[in-house]
Amino acid sequence: MDHNISGGRKIMYYLGMVLIAIGIIMFLSTFLSSAANFGDFHNFEQRAQQEFSRAVTGMILMVAGSVLMGIGRMGVAGSGLVLDPKKAREDVKPWTKMAGGMLKDAIEEVDVGKRITDNKKSQNIVKEVIKIKCPSCGILNDEDAKFCKDCGKGI
Numbered sequence: 198m199d200h201n202i203s204g205g206r207k208i209m210y211y212l213g214m215v216l217i218a219i220g221i222i223m224f225l226s227t228f229l230s231s232a233a234n235f236g237d238f239h240n241f242e243q244r245a246q247q248e249f250s251r252a253v254t255g256m257i258l259m260v261a262g263s264v265l266m267g268i269g270r271m272g273v274a275g276s277g278l279v280l281d282p283k284k285a286r287e288d289v290k291p292w293t294k295m296a297g298g299m300l301k302d303a304i305e306e307v308d309v310g311k312r313i314t315d316n317k318k319s320q321n322i323v324k325e326v327i328k329i330k331c332p333s334c335g336i337l338n339d340e341d342a343k344f345c346k347d348c349g350k351g352i
């Protein structure tokens with residue numbers, strides 16, 4: 198799809214994603230296992246320590262993963278590790294192009310949404326304009342009129 202993004206950066210991006218996933222699983226499994234062992238105070242301290250270090254490792258993996266994803270996505274310059282705005286912009290280009298496409302889609306969707314509300318508005322206007330034809334003289338009266346405004350007969 199994008200030839201501008203080097204294979205190495207793609208690998209970093211996906212590796213980062215995997216690291217984050219592993220980190221999240223490790224982090225969450227800590228809560229799951231402490232819930233499973235709830236009320237069991239056998240070896241509590243040791244287990245708590247193990248779970249704590251697992252949670253910390255999970256968090257470190259998540260952070261490392263997001264850094265990797267950032268580098269993979271935007272290059273070393275774009276990740277903020279190297280301050281080089283010009284290079285960063287160049288690195289980000291293929292992705293902003295993609296993001297621009299998504300933005301366009303979003304705007305089009307907003308447009309559709311607006312059109313729907315416009316339709317609703319005009320439906321409301323149509324509803325307000327509904328008139329009842331007088332059975333005697335044929336003059337159009339308001340929807341809620343009880344008597345004809347022209348001939349005075351009941352509708």
Ligand SMILES: [Zn+2]
Nearest residue numbers: 331334345348
């Ligand atoms: Zn009438």
